[in-house]
């Protein structure tokens with residue numbers, strides 16, 4: 001069977017671990033070339049060394065997505081190493097969990113710098129090349145926090161709601177020029193970020209079990225299950241999907257209340 005991402009040159013952020021790493025592995029298995037960025041350069045180096053990739057299929061750079069100039073330089077390097085970038089996956093994100101009255105201005109700013117402006121920076125850096133070469137796809141990793149609220153996670157969901165606004169704005173702006181911009185909204189996924197969240201409770205094991213029990217299927221997603229959806233959305237298998245949000249949460253967001 002033909003590789004589903006053959007000819008795709010993907011700029012992928014937050015690739016050192018978690019969902020980003022799973023997406024990198026899944027995209028490589030489908031024949032894509034990848035340029036991986038993460039702010040954690042030490043971990044990214046280790047991750048890149050561990051990837052089973054044909055020679056010349058993976059480039060990487062340490063970069064903080066909140067810094068527009070750094071991202072512009074990383075995209076230029078990616079283009080020089082791999083050829084014109086025709087797909088972007090905005091995966092890097094961070095949890096900033098507080099309450100509206102306790103969150104500091106610094107937390108508010110960093111939350112938006114990374115979770116919203118970071119995706120805009122990367123989009124702005126890849127779009128001229130995508131437009132010049134006949135089109136491509138952008139996928140933003142949103143969250144079920146993009147349309148529902150868990151108290152005490154403020155202001156993270158405010159930024160994830162805004163990421164859907166960015167998705168739709170870019171999607172409608174460039175729809176006539178061969179560009180598709182969509183969002184993928186995972187629910188709970190077993191990554192370090194989820195483990196850190198459970199570790200914030202007095203009994204992390206109880207917190208973990210409570211999260212599992214919330215789900216209609218009694219479990220949360222693995223990162224590789226999210227990556228399967230990402231491969232589909234960045235591939236040419238859904239050419240008329242634009243400005244859409246695909247929810248991958250095991251049905252949790254449709255549950256009226258726990259049984």
Ligand SMILES: NC(=O)c1ccc[n+]([C@@H]2O[C@H](COP(=O)([O-])OP(=O)(O)OC[C@H]3O[C@@H](n4cnc5c(N)ncnc54)[C@H](O)[C@@H]3O)[C@@H](O)[C@H]2O)c1
Nearest residue numbers: 014016018019038039064065091092093143188189191193
């Ligand atoms: N894990 C979940 O339950 C879950 C659920 C829904 C959505 N998400 C979203 O999925 C994405 C990935 O989450 P994850 O769970 O894999 O997280 P993770 O913390 O396991 O990995 C995120 C990676 O992004 C990198 N990163 C963070 N800020 C960065 C920045 N400013 N510049 C460059 N790199 C940066 C980190 O160094 C890390 O390697 C995030 O956008 C997150 O909001 C996660």
